Amino acid sequence: RYEWQKSAGLQIEHLTARETLQAEPFVSPDVRESLFFPNDWQVENRRLLFALEKYAELNCIKIIENAEISNLLIEKNRIIGAETETEKFFAPTVVLATGAWTSLIKAESFILPQVKPIRGQMISFQTAKRLFQKVIYSPRGYIVPRADGRILVGATVEDVGFDKSMTDAGTEFLRETALEISPGLGNLEIHEKWAGLRPFAADGLPIIGAFAEVENLFIATAHYRNGILLAPLTAKIMAEKIAENLDSEYLKIFSPQRFRAARAT
Ligand SMILES: Cc1cc2nc3c(=O)[nH]c(=O)nc-3n(C[C@H](O)[C@H](O)[C@H](O)COP(=O)(O)OP(=O)(O)OC[C@H]3O[C@@H](n4cnc5c(N)ncnc54)[C@H](O)[C@@H]3O)c2cc1C
Structure with a gap:
């Protein structure tokens, strides 16, 4: 990731464990190193x-x-x-x-491209003040710190058709993802849970x-x-x-x- 982001001209820095904990004091003390993307921001959807x-x-x-x-x-x-x-x-x-429902629409004999739903489940925690500065990714998932103290944890990737329900397995996976990044989150109750369907084309690319x-x-x-x-x-x-x-x-x-x-x- 470091190599391709660098070669694409994006800013990226390699941080040691100490530097990582200085930037984000609430991440796990087990962290060994990290990549820092100074221009990575977030949108409150x-x-x-x-x-x-x-x-x-x-x-x-x-x-x-x-x-x-x-x-x-x-x-x-x-x-x-x-x-x-x-x-x-x-x-x-x-x-x-x-979105994911595009292929269900009829268009006489004309066939629309296949777009299928890929479910994503998320959970959130609520803290009194913001604990993290940036979106933090691990190999399993990510946490997104919102300005109001919410911490979103995402996300599952599941090919289960048009089913937007939350599952116990999904919630547990997300909790473990969050705790791996920041074990202190284990003291918090889950604040919200939700799921959505991502639109996915046969080759994984947008259709525009x-x-x-x-x-x-x-x-x-x-x-x-x-x-x-x-x-x-x-x-x-x-x-x-x-x-x-x-x-x-x-x-x-x-x-x-x-x-x-x-x-x-
Ligand atoms: C858990 C999760 C996390 C995500 N995180 C991110 C992220 O961090 N960053 C990011 O960029 N993206 C993220 N996404 C992906 C993002 O939400 C989708 O890529 C995006 O919403 C797709 O936009 P869309 O307009 O194509 O489809 P949608 O947002 O699904 O909108 C389609 C709309 O069309 C309506 N519709 C469908 N069929 C019909 C019909 N027949 N008649 C009338 N209306 C219809 C639906 O009701 C819906 O309102 C995430 C998705 C999930 C599920």
Whole structure:
């Protein structure tokens, strides 16, 4: 990891055990060495969504919730909208940002790329004040210290279909992960538990761009473990494509058409 991050031009420092404990006094005294990424930051996803909602409100963008799209409406190889079991929505441009559920949507004879759910369970602890400065990774998982004293522990990676439940085994794995990084956390009760489904494409890469077969139909998903951090860049690429017809090089790399090519060979 040190080598490839260095060769990619990212800042990275090798810390001894003593230096590690100076930087993060609450990590395990068993630590032998660590890598320090000065430019590694974090995003509070709950606040990010509040901000997005606020942005939508201020810019008269309507968010329609609890409307499960079952079918895309396609006319003469052109998208004209989408429908739920009870309602039709018409639009000249449609972007599928439907995560792990994308492949469940019907699109007449046109087949959408396969995206499958990979469950991730997380737990959190609550402390009165912030104990850690940075996100801390171990070979098993990671802890994320939030400004309000919460410490998130992630995450399981499970191929179990559309099942968002928490399991005892998952909770135990996460507790052990946290305690390995910082044994002192063993004195705390688990504050929250939750699970989500990450969207995963057959080759593990995002799917971003237009479909050659259906005009004005776009897709932006399958960011798997990095969809929050990559959301601003994906949104920028999609907006530039739709509004200005600008083609980012990423649209080529992550195009949905790559699965068509793979199927044909
Ligand atoms: C435990 C866990 C930890 C994670 N940690 C990180 C992290 O540290 N950093 C990071 O960058 N990413 C992380 N991720 C991954 C990140 O959450 C995903 O990559 C990201 O949410 C995917 O975004 P998306 O918009 O494609 O899908 P989603 O966020 O799943 O959004 C899809 C939306 O579409 C809606 N939808 C689906 N089908 C339909 C339909 N038919 N009609 C209408 N609406 C529909 C869903 O209800 C949902 O609201 C984590 C994920 C998990 C589970």
